[in-house]
Amino acid sequence: MYSSSSSSPSNLPLKPIPGDYGMPLFGAIKDRYDYFYNQGRDNFFKIRMEKYQSTVFRTNMPPGALIAQNPKVIALLDAESFPILFDTTKVAKHDVLDGTYMPSTAYTGGYRMCAYLDPSEPNHATLKRYFASLLASKHNQFIPLFQSSLSDLFPKLEEQISKDGKADFNSLSDDMSFNFVFELFCGQSPSKTTLGSKGPSLVTLWLFPQLAPQITFGLPKFLMFAEDFLLHTFSxxxxxxxxxxxxxYDAVYESAGSALDLAEGNFGISREETCHNLLFLAGFNAFGGMKLLFPALIKWVASGGGNLHRQLRNEIRTIVKESEGKITLSTLDKMTLTKSVVFEALRIEPPVPYQYGKAKEDIVVHSHDATFEIKKGEMIFGNQNFVGKDPKVFENPEEFVGNRFVGEGEKLLKYVYWSNGRQADDHPTAENKQCAGKDLVVLMSRLMLVEFFLRYDTFTVDSGTLLLGSSVTFKTLTKAS
Structure with a gap:
């Protein structure tokens, strides 16, 4: 249950923001090495929270040095201060999707994509309304198309386990995700285009140099200098x-005629600009997000063990049977535990954990314990891996609790911020930066669990880390009895 600080913001002391940025250039390099190699991503923040006895502090965020001209940020690591990043009247979102650096627009045909635009820029509203219109036009396809994609995934999992005694979920999930996204937006399977089966590898190749400044391969420490030079020093x-x-681009342009027509005819966006944005939406936002989303979901559901699996399959099978085997939005909405499990996975491991924004004016933020003044022009950083585990909001915050958001627990959804906005109450609009596919992400995650537990009773996995997310390898998969 939520247990907020008893002090109201007006009664909280105004404190200077602790922390510093170190010496020019060298401070940023030191913080980068701490983040990637000496301390690790989570310990980097834990150590500073303990040192400063504060969830708000100053630090440098990677990559720093030459890629990011100004790596200095003010970190917000609690559920009270973090939401200032959603207020676009106070925080600018120009070119901050990837944090303290922005990849060259040469990666996207010379255009700045919608995800990099601030809502104050006219093109943002036009593109966001187009995306909303496009998704609305596809809403009848969401469930049957994703079911079809899953019906291809599961036999491949079974085949790999039967053959090798294990199955790499990430690679199979990537193939499934790309096929779903491409067919949803382009109207046909990528196998029927010039892409064939190469789509996921081509997108991954395109994404890698853009995201390289954020990743580490986890190599032995004696190789860290070489890796750091190759990944974090130059673009x-x-x-x-x-x-x-x-x-x-060519495959999307040739296949997505109706989507390009919609943009050109209803929103006045050129076909070229639309195609680049559509490819970014499908490849970077959707496919890139799903690469992280589904392995994390499966990992955490696996961690719940047989008891959670039994509860899920009982709920899912009972409600589907009552619905005469039909899976609709209404059917899914009745599955309270399934919904809660999805939100819990999004809370504990959000697919995009970091948010950034630049103060448009002098602003005051408050944590549970104090208030802090942020000056105009300063970069603000929020880490949802900590915000979603705020111990003053969530009991046992490090633990995956499948039924956390059932019943009275639903009130806690206003503190689940995975979508660049609140799960409860907030909705994507042309005026904000909340994920346009927020509801689709939740739908796909629920549907993944429903189709999985209609087919299987229980399962076990090995899990680890893979660049920016989780890796999952199935060990056992027990078919429904």
């Missing part, structure tokens, strides 16, 4: 992946 030129991007 990769876009021409290295131009052939891959061109193949993706």
């Amino acid at each position: 990769y030129p876009a021409f290295l992946v131009k052939p891959a991007y061109q193949k993706l």
Whole structure:
């Protein structure tokens, strides 16, 4: 249950923001090495929270040095201060999708994508309304198309386990996700285009140099200097992946005629600009997000063990049977535990954990314990891996609790911020930066669990880390008895 600080913001003391940025250049490099190699992503923040006895502090965020001209941020790591990043009247969102740096627009045909635009820019509203209109036009396809995609995934899992005694979920999930996203937005299977089966690898190749400054391969420490130089010191030129991007662009342009017509006819966006934005939406936002979303969901549901699996399959099978085997939005909405499990996975491991924004004016934020003044122009950073585990909001915050959001627990959904907005109450609009596919992400996650537990009773996995997310390997998979 939520147990907020008893003090109201007006009664909280105004404190200077603790922390510093160290010496020019060298401070940023030191913090980068701490983040990637010496301390690790989570300990980097835990150590500073303990040092400063504060969830609000100053630090440098990677990559720093030459890629990010200004790596200095003010970190917000609690559920009270973090939501200031949603207020676009106070916080600017120009070119902050990837944090303290922005990949060259040469990666996206010379256009700044909608995700990099601030809502104050006219093109943002036009593109966001187009995306909303496009998704609305596809809403009848969401469930049957995703069910079809899953019906291809599950037999491949079973085949791999039967053959090798284990199955790599990430690679199979990537193939499934790309096929779903491409067919949803482009109207046909990528196998029927020039992409064939190469779509996921082409997107991954295109994404890698853009996201390289944020990743580490987890190599032995004696190789960290070489890795740091290769990944975090200079930006990769876009021409290295131009052939891959061109193949993706051509496939989308040739296949997504109705989506391009909608943009050109109803919103006045050129077909070229639309195609680049559509490819970014499908490849970076949707496919890139799903690469992180589904392995995390499966990992955490696996951690719940047989008892959670039994509760899920009983709920799912009972309600589907009562609905005469039909799976609709109404059917899914009746599954309270299934919904809660999805929200709990999003709370504990959000697919996009970091948010950034630049103060448009002098603003005051408050944590549970104090208030802090942020000056105009300062970069603000929020880490949802900590915000979603705020111990003053959530009991046992590090523990995966499947029924956390059942019944009275639903009130806690206003503190689940995975979508660049609140799960409860907030909705994507042309005026905000909340994920346009927020509801679709939740739907797909629920549907993944429903189809899974209609087919299987229980399962076990091995899990680890893979670049920016979780890796999952199925060990056992017990078919429904």
